[in-house]
Amino acid sequence: ICCSKGPKEIDRRSDDGTGIPAVKPKGTPAGAPVVKMIGKNGGVIETTDKAVRVTIPEGSIEVPTEISILPITNTLDEGINRPAFRILPEGIRFSKPVTISFRYAEMKVTEGAEKGLLIAYQRADGVWCALPTMLDQQAGTLSVTSDHFSDWIFFEEITLRKDREIIEKNARVTLDLFQTSLLAPLGTKDVDEWPLSALEDLHPTAAASITWKIVEGPGKLEIKKNVHGLPAKAVYIAPESVPVSRTVTVQVEITAKGSLPDPRYPGGKRPIGKMIFLTPLQLTADAYFK
Secondary structure (H helix, E strand, C coil): CCCCCCCCCCCCECCCCCCCCCECCCCCECCCCEEEEECCCCEEEECCCCCEEEEECCCCCCCCEEEEEEEECCCCCCCCCCCEEEEECCCCCCCCCEEEEECHHHCCCCECCHHHEEEEEECCCCEEEECCCEEECCCCEEEEEECCCCEEEEEECEEEEECCCEECCCCEEEEEEEECCECCCCCHHHCCCEEECCCEECCCCCEEEEEEEEEECCCEEEEECCCCCCCCEEEEECCCCCCCCEEEEEEEEEEEEEEEECCCCHHHEEEEEEEEEEEEEEECCHHHHC
């Protein structure tokens, strides 16, 4: 299913992991739906918090149709607290493309990851597929066009994860850089969508350089290499004494290779370049544990 027109080639595609698209289960309801009747004049439906919006142009639907947006569990990446959304009715085909938009600034995004954001939908076989995604950093939005509905989410192609956030003296926190690879399309009719891999260790094809440092607070970092030999792992070690609770901020600067599909950019390619991720850790005072 070709959902959106965009570049037929990107230089961000990576088959260096398994090279096999990850088949994921369907999400389950995680909240109440919003519902609206929209007819041939078109219209807009959005979630109550305005985080997700669907814009249906005039003439796209011939008869009044009940449109709904339902928050569901995130099966593309179960390790992050960000819902996906089921937009119904599934199976309907629009004579004019609809626009699906996410206000990512209102949702949980790693600070500094904006240039690596893409929208994906889930196919009937369980595979999530990335689409050419229009990034508007000034407005804090991501948008795609589509001729159908399905389950939708946005994701960070490169992401920073930590195994804990609230820590005490002498504690350790493991930080890892991962990626979700865009795999080769299945055929010529699928040139504008890229099946996604499972979350995997950051690969040299995605990053030219990685630099870690603590930009706020006490403690130290031990830098470690991942399975591909990149310094994409770090261990934060808290100080031996924490007189007062405070925030520690760890920064990782990545020079990312290649580009992502984005119709707003020349040639339909959004350059990534330098990305600076910031993640907070909460140091708890010694007195709390006495």
